[in-house]
Amino acid sequence: MTGTAPTTDRHISPAVALRGTGAAARHVCTACGGDLGPADRPWKDHARCREIALHLAGGPAYDTGEREVFLRQFCCPGCATLLDTETAMAGDPWLTDRRAG
Amino acid sequence: MDPMTFSIIRHRLFRIVDEAVITLKHVSGSAITNEGHDLMVSLYRADGSLLMGGVGFLHHLTSAAEACKAIIRRFDGDIGEGDVFLLNDPYTAALHTSDIYLVSPIHVEGRLVAWSACFVHVTDIGAVNPGGFAPQAPDIFSEGFSSPGLRLVRGGEICRDVLDTILNMVRSPEMVSLDLRSMIACNNVARDRMQALFRKYGAQTVDAACATLIEQSEQLFRARLRELPDGSWQSRQYLDVNGTTARVVLTMTKTDDRLVFDFTGSDPQSAFSINCTKWASLGGLFAPLFPLLCYDITWNEGVIRPVTMIAPEGSIVNCTRPAPVSVATVGAIQSVNNAACTTIGKMLAASDRYRDEATAVWHANHFAIFKFGRNQRGGYSIGILTETFAGAGGARSFADGVEIGGEIPNPISRMANVETVEASFPVRYLFRRRAIDSGGPGQYRGGTGGEMALVPHKAPDGGIDYVISGKGTRHPMSEGLAGGWPGAPNAYVWVHAPEGGDGAPVVASDGLAALEGDHQRVSWGVYPLRGRDALYVRWNGGGGWGDPVTRDPQAVADDVAAGLVSPGAALAIYGVALDGAGGPDAPGTERRRAAIRAERLEQEAAQ
Incomplete structure (x- = not known):
């Protein structure tokens, strides 16, 4: 699914929106319209996730000496836009943002 | 009437x-x-x-x-x-x-x-x-x-x-x-x-x-809430203390004209004094709510009524007596501030109408260093390093965060002049300035935090001591929004001067790297600042907004020229190559950004 997001999209964030209604509603990337899965599932399940140790991701300013802290980057599988980031300890669940309706 | x-x-x-x-x-x-x-x-x-x-x-x-x-x-x-x-x-x-x-x-x-x-x-x-x-x-x-x-x-x-x-x-x-x-x-x-x-x-x-x-x-507040999208948004904060890590987890749910802040999932209360009580958590979530959602509404009981807080008893956000709480304001309360700022920011960012009111997290990590000891006049001084209030602005949908721009929970926070501190304590600043690469990368960059170094000066006892309650040195706490990165975390370094020298360093224009001696990270407890040793502090930058590889390359080059972003970060994170004159190298930037995007697509589907 590609194309410019229509104005009827309901944003979850500036980068991710819900398109369509009811059982047909899908998450989409607002940059390219790429599909990010059904509305009843977390959109991050359908993104590409890079989980990089913080000290490797951000250079010296982020090197705390700790090796168990990660920067998660969730990217659009279509256009590679970075949709969301999280800092996390290994194994901690992803944060989930949902839009009602 | x-x-x-x-x-x-x-x-x-x-x-x-x-x-x-x-x-x-x-x-x-x-x-x-x-x-x-x-x-x-x-x-x-x-x-x-x-x-x-x-x-x-x-x-x-x-x-x-x-x-x-x-x-x-x-x-x-x-x-x-x-x-x-x-x-x-x-x-x-x-x-x-x-x-x-x-x-x-x-x-x-x-x-x-x-x-x-x-x-x-x-x-x-x-x-x-x-x-x-x-x-x-x-x-x-x-x-x-x-x-x-x-x-x-x-x-x-x-x-x-x-x-x-x-x-x-x-x-x-x-x-x-x-x-x-x-x-x-x-x-x-x-x-x-x-x-x-x-x-x-x-x-x-x-x-x-x-x-x-x-x-x-x-x-007015209920009307504003009805204008915002219904949904739920999550945030998580980590507080590390003495090798332990505690989590503050927040799910904020907005339904019609009501907001529920649910801290279920947060860790049990800590053995350390970063805990907070339920009244503190309630205040902690309202600190960003008032300015972010009610910037044009009088802050009073009417704003409180549509809000419900769920804070499990015995957790780090609703501890039970006699748990220690003295570091709460820069501990769990500040993490509640940050988590609420993130979830409110996410909700605002999901609104076409209110997106420009959203912000990534500002200064998320106070460092609470109290100096104490005999001063240069023979009296006894106790006082905080007020740089902890200097902060850094979070990025927004249309602009970078303000460099050393304060914080959301205290709109009038600021730091004292260097001279004020030096007049009250037997110390001398080697430098105090914006910290390179501290602002969270993004299409719009988080504001930079700062860095500074202190040495003893004319101290009758050879120096002073300080109490540091510096949780959060292992984790960035100023979360970004919409793909923006978090600001870089705090750092505290005790610089042990080499044996045999005389006098403290006069200047250290190259920052921490120029301070000779063994560098020991410290974060929690009481430490001396004596002899020719130095205390180095770096505080966090604000969170970024949006994908860093979509940032205007000229803005990145300007940041490098201003000493706010290193050439290494410009290339590795923003994908901006610089030419010999320090301007953006367009072909090199295009290649680097394409490579970054390709690396992202090489990942497996998240699940």
Whole structure:
């Protein structure tokens, strides 16, 4: 699914929106319209996730000496836009943002 | 009520708070109050409900309301004109013991009509560690004097026995006395102006205006909530202390005109003093809520009504007595601030109408370093490094964050001049400046935090000591939005000078790298700053907004030229290659950004 997001999209964030209604509603990337899965599932399940140790991701300013802290980057599988980031300890669940309706 | 009279009374209430704040600052002799603005003044109705939230640390607005209510319960039938009550027990209403509330009843013609309340972080509270933040305290009993409510002033006369008892339990009693007197003066001004307002317009009219003001705020806030999308947004904060890590987890759900902040999933209360009580958590979530969602609505009880908080008992955000809480304000409370800022920011960013009101997290990690020891005049000094209030702005949908731009929970926070600190303590700054690569990368970059280094100077004892409550050195805490990165985390380094040298380094223009000696990370406890050693501190930048590889390459080049972003970060994170003149190399940038995007697509689907 590609194309410019229509104005009827309901944003979850500036980068991710819900398109369509009811059982047909899908998450989409607002940059390219790429599909990010059904509305009843977390959109991050359908993104590409890079989980990089913080000290490797951000250079010296982020090197705390700790090796168990990660920067998660969730990217659009279509256009590679970075949709969301999280800092996390290994194994901690992803944060989930949902839009009602 | 005619709208003109209502408007005049409303504005008069604002001005009363302003004048009381000025009084507090002018009477106080403490840098944490009159330089850092670690203070709050607000007005409350006769039943203790918030009438007019003032400036300063906003997480006190709701807690001071509870303090008023606790005093009403305790002294029911014995609250007289000219009385002033003190409360600083965190399990009753306060945030931590060193943030003392003084609440004053306001009477008109013998009738209790309102309350004024204020706080400052007093110079000392008699905790196990000087300054009030007590990283070595195992419980509340080690965190200093703590009162669920006592009368400090009766009928305009200070209760000397009570005051002397308090001063007998603290270090630097002369400064604590001044702290308390500044608050008494502040409340006296608020009381006098409120009485004048009541006399001019009549109790019935002012009461009606106050009730209308609260009703108006509730209606306006509920209307704003209805304009925002329904949904739920999550945030998580990590606090590391002494090798342990605690989580504050928040799910904020907005439905129609109601907001629920649910901290279920947060970790159990800690053995360390980063915990906070439920009143502190409530204040913590309102601190960003007031300015982010109610920037044009009077901050009062009406804003509180549509909000529900769920904070599991026994958790780090609703600890049970006698858990230690002295570091709460820079511990769990600040993480509640940050988490609420993130979820509110996410909700605003999901709204086409309000997206530009959203912000990534500002300065998310206070460092609370209290210096103490004999000063260059032979006296004894205790005081905070007010750089902890300097902060950094979070990025927004249309602009970078403000460099060293303060913080959301305290819109008037600031730091003291270097000279102010050097005049009070036997130390010298080697440098204090913006910290490179500290702002969270993004299409719009988070504001930079700062860095500084101190050495002893003309210290009669060869130096001083300091208490550091620096949780969060392993985790970035200023979360980004919409793909923006978090700001870089704090760092604290004890630089052990090499043997055999003489004199402290005069300058260190190259920053930490130029400070010779062994570099030891410190974050929690009491440490010396003596001899030729140095203390280096870097504080976090604000969170970024949007994908860093979509940032204008010229903006990145400008950041590099300004020393805010390193060439390495420009290339690795922003994908911007620079030419020999320091400008963006367009072909190189295009190649690098394509490579970054390709790396992203090489990942497996997340699940």
